[in-house]
Amino acid sequence: xxxxxxxxxx
Amino acid sequence: xxxxxxxxxxxxxxxxxxxxxxxxxxxxxxxxxxxxxxxxxxxxxxxxxxxxxxxxxxxxxxxxxxxxxxxxxxxxxxxxxxxxxxxxxxxxxxxxxxxxxxxxxxxxxxxxxxxxxxxxxxxxxxxxxxxxxxxxxxxxxxxxxxxxxxxxxxxxxxxxxxxxxxxxxxxxxxxxxxxxxxxxxxxxxxxxxxxxxxxxxxxxxxxxxxxxxxx
Numbered sequence: 001x002x003x004x005x006x007x008x009x010x
Numbered sequence: 011x012x013x014x015x016x017x018x019x020x021x022x023x024x025x026x027x028x029x030x031x032x033x034x035x036x037x038x039x040x041x042x043x044x045x046x047x048x049x050x051x052x053x054x055x056x057x058x059x060x061x062x063x064x065x066x067x068x069x070x071x072x073x074x075x076x077x078x079x080x081x082x083x084x085x086x087x088x089x090x091x092x093x094x095x096x097x098x099x100x101x102x103x104x105x106x107x108x109x110x111x112x113x114x115x116x117x118x119x120x121x122x123x124x125x126x127x128x129x130x131x132x133x134x135x136x137x138x139x140x141x142x143x144x145x146x147x148x149x150x151x152x153x154x155x156x157x158x159x160x161x162x163x164x165x166x167x168x169x170x171x172x173x174x175x176x177x178x179x180x181x182x183x184x185x186x187x188x189x190x191x192x193x194x195x196x197x198x199x200x201x202x203x204x205x206x207x208x209x210x211x212x213x214x215x216x217x218x219x220x221x222x223x224x225x
Contacts, residue, residue: 006123007057007060007064007132008066008070009015009174009177009190009193010019010022010070010073010074010077
């Protein structure tokens, strides 16, 4: 799910 | 998550801890640009607007809160704390940083992933972060000698986005649909702005001499 989100980076 | 991004986030956290240590230990913000700190506070507030609506992971939420809280605390220290405030040299910190805010926001209105409130503020935060270090670099050039902690702060702050570039290369090679042009191009520009600082930082480390940026 994490990488599915678009802005998963800080 | 990959090792480059984790190392990048930890380096970014380290830069903030070093700056907090410098301000707390010396009760002074000499050599620190208040304007760069204000720009970073805007960067985090604009980028993490989805803090309460988009849950990605505990790590992600925790780090967002740390970055927002620490950047606001540092600005508060420099603006309000009587001991620290006295050491702020506003005659050296003269970069017109509101121009950076205006230019970044204008660019975000034209160049963004989607024309939505969150995406425009996200792109704005990416562009602003790329140039946020400029007031600090200008101040370092003006203030001549740089104390160790401030030098280390700028070094780690520049290094973190360099590690993110490795993260983007890694993700591009391992994830089929990975493209983050806005973050990548801005990240390269951001890291490039540190190039001469990195050079003089390396020279001072090699010669074990005081870090000095040419005026």
